[in-house]
Structure formats: C-alpha cells, structure tokens
Amino acid sequence: xxxxxxxxxxxxxVAREESLSGAGRILKVDPATVGRRIAxxxxxxxxxxxxxxxQGYALTDAGQRxxxxxEGAEQSMGAxxxxxxxxxxxxxxxxxxxAPDGCANYLLPQVCNRIVRANPDLNVQxxxxxxxxxxxxxxxxxxxGVSPPTAGRLTVQKITDYKLHLAASRWYLxxxxxxxxxxxxxxxxxxxxxxxxxxxxxLDYLAExxxxxxxxxxxxxxxxxxxVRQGGGVGMVHDFAIPSAKGIIKVLPHELSLTRSFYLIRxxxxxxxxxxxxxxxxxxxxxxxxxxxxxxxx
Numbered sequence: 001x002x003x004x005x006x007x008x009x010x011x012x013x014v015a016r017e018e019s020l021s022g023a024g025r026i027l028k029v030d031p032a033t034v035g036r037r038i039a040x041x042x043x044x045x046x047x048x049x050x051x052x053x054x055q056g057y058a059l060t061d062a063g064q065r066x067x068x069x070x071e072g073a074e075q076s077m078g079a080x081x082x083x084x085x086x087x088x089x090x091x092x093x094x095x096x097x098x099a100p101d102g103c104a105n106y107l108l109p110q111v112c113n114r115i116v117r118a119n120p121d122l123n124v125q126x127x128x129x130x131x132x133x134x135x136x137x138x139x140x141x142x143x144x145g146v147s148p149p150t151a152g153r154l155t156v157q158k159i160t161d162y163k164l165h166l167a168a169s170r171w172y173l174x175x176x177x178x179x180x181x182x183x184x185x186x187x188x189x190x191x192x193x194x195x196x197x198x199x200x201x202x203l204d205y206l207a208e209x210x211x212x213x214x215x216x217x218x219x220x221x222x223x224x225x226x227x228v229r230q231g232g233g234v235g236m237v238h239d240f241a242i243p244s245a246k247g248i249i250k251v252l253p254h255e256l257s258l259t260r261s262f263y264l265i266r267x268x269x270x271x272x273x274x275x276x277x278x279x280x281x282x283x284x285x286x287x288x289x290x291x292x293x294x295x296x297x298x
Contacts, residue, residue, distance in 0.1 A: 005077065008070045010037045011049065015067055018056035072269070092121035095279055098140030100200075102221035103262060103287075104128030106241040106294075108144075111286035115279070122279075142280060143265040144287075146202045153268040157280075160288040163295060164258040166209065166251040167228055167237035179234070179251055182210050189215040189233030191224050202260050205236045209256060240294035250298070262287060 013023035014034065024031040042049050047062035059067060099108055104126050112124045127140050148156045173179065177187040190211040197219040198204050206214070216227045221238070228235045229245045236258065242248050264284055270276045 005073065007037065007041050008073055010034055011041060011063075011066065012070050012074060014038060014050065014057055015059055015063065015070075018058065020057070090121060091115075091119040091275060091279055093275070094123040094125060095142075095276075096125040096127060096140045097283070098127045098129065098143040100144070100146060100203075100221065101128040102225075102238050102241065103144050105222050106238065106244055107287055107290050111283065111290050114286060115282050118282075141266075141276065142270070142283075145263045145265050146200050146260055148263050149265060155266050155268050155271055157264045157266075157284065159262040159264050159284045160291050161259050161261050162291050163239045164205070164236050164260065165239060165253050165298075166234055166256055167242060167248050168234045168251050169229060169231045170247045170249060172228075172231040172233065173249075173251070175231075182252065182255060185209065185211055185234065191216045191227045191233045191235030193217060193224070194219050205258065208258065209236065239298040240291050242298040243294050262291075 010023065010027065010029075013026050014020060017023045017026060020031040020034045020038075023029075024034045027034070038049065045062070045066070048060050049063035049066060050057040051060055097108065097112075105128065108126050112126065116122055116124055144159070148158075168176075168179075178184060179188060190209075190213065192206065192211065192214040193203060194217045195206065195214065199219075216224075216232050216235075218224050218227075221241075224235050225237060225241055225245070227233065228237060229248055234251055237248065237250075239250075242250070264280055266276070266280065
C-alpha cells in the first residue's frame with residue numbers, strides 16, 4: 001500500500017491531539033477507523049509511530065521523523081490550494097487567528113471585517129482563549145500574543161504597543177470613597193485576573209497597582225471590563241476598550257500607566273506562503289491603526 005495524503009492527515013491529527021478520539025473529532029471520523037489507519041500506516045512503514053499509554057498517544061522516534069515530513073507536506077498542500085483558489089489577487093480560503101480575548105473582542109472584529117470586505121472569498125475564524133494558543137497543534141494558523149515565545153520553529157513580529165490604565169464607571173466613583181492615590185485602592189473593590197490563572201507574566205498587574213486582593217476576578221478580560229462598566233469596582237483596562245462603553249473613565253492616569261505589546265507569531269515555514277504573508281501584513285497594519293485610533297478616543 002502506498003502512503004497517501006489522507007494517511008498524513010490522520011497521522012498529524014493523532015500526533016497533535018495525542019488520542020484517537022481527539023483525532024476522530026477533528027477529522028469527523030470514527031476513532032476505531034483512525035486506529036486502523038494508524039496501524040496500517042505503521043505496517044507500511046515498518047515502524048511504530050506512537051507509544052500508547054493511559055495518558056494518550058506519544059510520538060516515537062520514528063513518529064518524530066515522520067512528523068517533520070508530514071508538516072512539510074501539509075505546508076505544500078496549503079500553498080498549492082491557496083494558489084489555485086486565488087482570484088484577481090484576492091485572498092481566499094480559511095485563516096484562523098488565535099488571540100487573547102481583549103484583542104479578540106475589542107480590535108479583531110473591526111480589523112477582520114475590513115480585510116474580509118476587501119477579500120469576499122476569505123473566511124476568518126477568531127479563537128479567543130485566555131491562554132497561550134498552541135501553534136504546533138494547529139489550533140490556529142497564526143497567533144497574536146502579549147509576549148514573544150522563546151522556543152519552537154516560529155517567527156515573531158512586533159505589531160504595536162498598547163496602553164492600560166486603571167478605570168472605573170462614573171457611577172462607581174460617585175458612590176465610593178475618594179480615590180486620589182494608589183494608596184486609596186485599599187478602600188475599593190479591585191477587578192482583575194484570577195491570580196493562579198494568569199497565563200502570561202505580562203498580564204500580572206497586581207504588583208504594579210499595589211492591590212492587596214482582587215474582589216471581582218475572572219480569567220476573561222471581557223468579564224472584567226463588564227464588571228467595571230457595571231460599577232463593580234476599579235480595574236486595569238485596555239485604553240482601546242474604553243470607547244466601546246459609555247461612562248467608563250480613567251482613574252489616576254498620571255500616577256499609573258502601563259505599556260504592553262502585541263506580537264504576531266507564525267510557523268516559520270509559513271513565511272514561504274504568499275497568502276499568509278499578505279494576510280499577516282494586512283492584519284498587522286489594521287491592528288496598529290485601530291489601536292492608535294481607539295487610544296486617541298479613550
């Protein structure tokens with residue numbers, strides 16, 4: 001039996017999901033069928049590709065070697081499809097972006113709307129997760145992160161800086177004790193991240209604001225922002241989110257101002273794909289312009 005591209009798709013799915021059931025769910029194939037196809041592939045290659053255990057399927061040395069070739073074939077197939085689908089210079093097909101939920105909620109919708117309007121055959125998917133998104137498992141085609149990764153065959157490009165300030169609703173400030181310095185925060189409810197669920201050190205603001213505890217905590221920026229909007233307390237808010245809600249104002253802006261950055265993170269091999277390069281350029285330019293516009297309104 002010759003090895004087919006379908007065999008590579010099944011192999012890649014099991015390698016990334018580390019289970020037959022996970023691969024079957026991604027491929028919409030019965031897990032037993034996935035298991036049979038993997039067994040046949042191992043028979044053809046004459047080597048075990050996975051070590052099976054109660055914890056899942058882990059790649060063997062032979063599996064690791066095949067993974068390199070399989071990912072290369074996947075890149076080539078993607079490039080061929082993108083080239084064949086391209087019409088009149090427009091982008092087409094589906095591109096999935098992984099992003100922290102602050103960026104995903106308050107920046108990406110309008111930026112991606114403009115890109116899709118200019119490329120009607122393009123489909124954009126946004127995965128908004130309050131955690132680091134795994135590019136090696138193809139959870140996304142590219143990722144926007146708040147800090148550059150230090151491992152993996154990835155390319156990293158800084159997109160833009162963005163600012164954060166303490167903010168609260170006018171109603172909350174009117175009905176709460178005076179807030180004239182950071183020391184006064186001890187008399188106020190603080191809105192922020194659940195401390196043990198902060199997935200990136202760049203999001204750990206507690207030490208910088210001097211808060212002793214977080215009265216209202218969530219792993220989601222959107223939940224935090226809505227608590228602030230509804231008068232729940234004082235929280236660190238992205239400047240670019242403030243214009244989306246009435247009645248939220250910055251607090252102590254001259255005493256505390258934080259600057260963070262967004263980075264575009266991609267598979268190193270994707271730099272050879274014109275389609276992905278064009279999309280990455282449009283996305284980066286759009287994000288820079290949107291942050292600048294919204295921060296000017298905050």
